[in-house]
Amino acid sequence: MALPTTTTAENLHDRPTVAPRVDIVETSTGVRLIADMPGVSPDSLDVDIEPGQLRLTGRRSRTIPEGAVELLGGRLADYERTFALSDDVDLEHVTASMSDGVLTLELPKHARSQPRRISVQRA
């Protein structure tokens, strides 16, 4: 999946934002970042990657019927969070998927950064 390179920072003006909770997993080939962003559809999510930086911005959809009285107010903030990326992440091969309000990003490391075991041939 190609990653969008546009930014929605302008559109997020005047709306409260919150940092999504994330898990970061080190895998055998790189890093997996899992972010909870309930209320965000794949269309309203931007993943911006540049050398040294990863930024997530997600707009939360709101479906409040007109004239409804709020009895209990939930947090309806948009999401925004920036992460520092180490140089060994292969920016060309980052993949993103989103399901049920959870974003999963696979950030592979350059092949040269991955541990390798050299098989030894019998002479």
Place this chain on the structure above:
Amino acid sequence: MFHHWNHFDNQFSALNRLHGMLDQVLRSPASNDMDGLNASVYDAGEHYLVSFDVPGITEDSIELDVHGTTLTMTVSGSELTLSDDESLHRRERRPVRFKRSLSLPDKVDPEQVRADLSDGVLCVKLAKSPDAKPRRIAIGR
């Protein structure tokens, strides 16, 4: 006129009850996993709308029960699973797993509850019982 004032008072006491309920939810000892709880409740006249954040949860992990004025939600999300060659660097997410009851100001019709799950948000629409719906009183000339 008198009828209107009464309605107004009822709404405020309902609001107070709900806030008291949320306080209980947040302070109960079993709620350590719940400070991420994000819920909203709306009164849309004919029905209530309740929404909860349940990221990563699918339909089969959610149970809803309606009894009188009470909506009980049981959500059983699972822990993050890692394979042998993976290790956790940072953990902020928590399993979405809770059982909570919500007291609504008016009785709802258990036969008319609709739940939608979309992008990790559970929205429950509960029709009020016929006797709890707002009515406009015609004034005879």
